[in-house]
Amino acid sequence: MLQFFYMSKSFFSASSALLLDRIFRAGIGLLVSIAIARHYGPTEFGQLSYVLLAASLFGVFATLGLDEIGPRDMAALHSDHPSRQDMLKTILRIRSFGGLLAYFLLVVFIYIEVGNEPTWWVALILGLYLPLQSADAYDYRFRVEKKFTLIAITRTVSALISSAFKVLSVVFGWPIYAISAAMTGEYAVNSIIFSRLNKYYFQSRGSFQFNYAKQLLNRSWKIILSGLVITFQSRIEYYLIEKFLGWNSVGQYAAALKIFEVLDMAPIIFSLLLLPELAVLISGAPRKKFIEAFQCAYLGGFFIYLAMLPIMVVIIIAFPFAFGHKYDLAQDLLPFLIIRPLFGMFTAVRGVFVILEHRYIYPLIASLMGLLVSFVLALLLIPRMGLYGAVAANLLGLFSSTILADLLFYRDSCRSWWTCFSQLSFVAGKIKSSLRMKNG
Template sequence: MGIGLIVGVWVARYLGPEQFGAFNFAIAFVALFGAFVSLGLDSIVVRDIVREPEKKHEILSSAFVLKLCGGCIAFIMAWASIFVIRPADSQAHWLVGIIASGMIFQSLDTIDLWFQSQVQSKYTVLAKNGAFVVLACVKVILILNKAPLTTFAWAALAEIILAGVGLLLFYLKQQTFRMLWHPSLDRSIRLFNSGWPLILSGMLIMIYMKIDQIMLGSMMGDKAVGVYSAATKVSEVWYFIPTVISVSIYPTLIESYHKSEELFYHKLKMIMGYLFWGSLLLGMIITRFSREIVALMYGASYAEASSVLSIHIYSGVVVSMGIVFSQKYILDNTTRVSMIGTALGAIANVLLNLWLIDKYGINGAAISTLVSYIVPTVSLGLLVDKRILTTHIESIYYVLNKENYAKFN
């Protein structure tokens, strides 16, 4: 994380807001089509390999072919769409074309699913972290040699390819090359039928997460995207903390879920409460020193990013609570409810951006993102299950009550 942040900041300073914005616009634009690469297959493939280990080659090869086809389709859709969105912007055409081609090579991530099924994710970590470190060094070399913007797009593509090759080499140390040679039409159809609803979910999530940058680029230009992206990279770097906590406490939540409802909600509200106050405290500190942080990290050309950072940092409060609460959807087997919330949030994000970017510029995009992150919890709490909303609200003061610490001890 530290290396990524340092190199990312260096790249931003080198490129400047205009070019950095063009680069991030292309990344965000391509991300909208990423759901066609995964096809919602990841958890399904892992499940099927565990259930039918004797069919592992058929499952993996069928998934690989589907992902390869999906990657090709996603590449064509992304590249064709940018010509429609920005017909006269040749730089955007090149950037999107280069970055989007990485989706074809992401089909090699199918190998990661094998490692997951064998509880050997360390090989994925080694392959991807190795590629990341190598390309971080390459980016430094590019900066020192004053390389043009498109070379950084090629570096992003190279990282995907190198990670895929690393996965393949680790796989071949344990298995033969048979994974790619046993696709089954029947298996492919079954996998696709199981995964296609998650394609919509993936698209909604990407719209939810990336539409602010795309709308900023369309309404205010690449420089605005560059300034905005600089701020969000600082505020979003902390999101790994609630993610790690969520993964680590999931077994405990499962255990308490099956013991009693009261115990489950006690633990859920305690964890969410800690994350709320921790994220809020972090937000207040970042807000207080936002100008100094932006000046130190990015320089004077990104000065406007300080106000964006002061707003966007509080998205982490909502995100951290949401990441933990999402475990309840999984345990209740109500992930479709979560998808409805995501859809409502994505719609709110688009509508708010249309209104607030025009009124407040880049700060409007930050406000839109913050408010849209709150929309799923409030709307689902009012329309579907009031406990979704009340659990979030109660967790804020639940953790402050000393009597609650004595419960279940």
């Protein structure tokens, strides 16, 4: 039953470039974010973070749920679908339109919130990345063609150029608008390189297919709705912090969460490796085998979380040296966030089995629960407890969208994480057997 932990060599070698690229970019991004936070201070860092968070909310309209549907269609090539180049052209057009809509909504939202202030000008510059993000459609094609190294190199080069410009902005004391331009520039470089590579490897230009576009949008609305709710759930306290406490507090809160966001990589990678292996392993298998796989997946998630605990301790100790005394309040919030990655791991593991069981509406239900709890508690606690109330609202919202939602609506998931340690002896036996075979 532990077979899915021993990932196939072909899959791992093919995707390892993407995984290394993700880890590398996350590390570089964290270091540069620390430099930006130290130089510009909590207020300007808070304004930048607020715009980024608002952009991620409206970014749901920029992706239109096609990050999941597009690669699947290109891989399957069903008889009622056009060629891959026609799919690419169609998705590029749709995502470009969605990106322009998202940009318009972001700029209007920030203007209504703050008026003609520096934050609005940050949004005007930074928000341009939303239509440029349509170039991710090239990524779909390259993934299907197994050109993972090209994707990794492109994204790494773009990230390095953007990071270099951000560092120069800090060194020479340029205004925060320069940081916004660097962030947008990363997507512009991605777009240019991806476009050239596509032309080089797949000479055909493709054409826009109206019927396929309609088909895509008809299938994507659930994903868009779910994405909106999930983003609202994870971002709602930022909006209320700004309303009740001001920009400085937004910057403090963003710094505390930013340092933990690197750890969000672990559940993402775990689920990325888990899904294809499990899809093969439990296809047509009896229900008992499905539950055992669920238990083993949660057990693996627990072990990864335990392995992250020493890293979190180091983060808490190193935080004041990295961010400086301006972020003392953020430092006080960190110990309360130690439980946060566990909820992320629960969500990642459950998400794999949700896909395998075709329960596509369930993430929306769970996120709605989390959003309701987060919003009500943030509204009540932030005016009374400040940023501690925001952390409490965030964690209890995550608890509601994982543990509580499973207790009410997805008992198999609930039973699996509750009983996952029953697989310990089985897992230990498999590991011993594997080591013996390796040494023998």
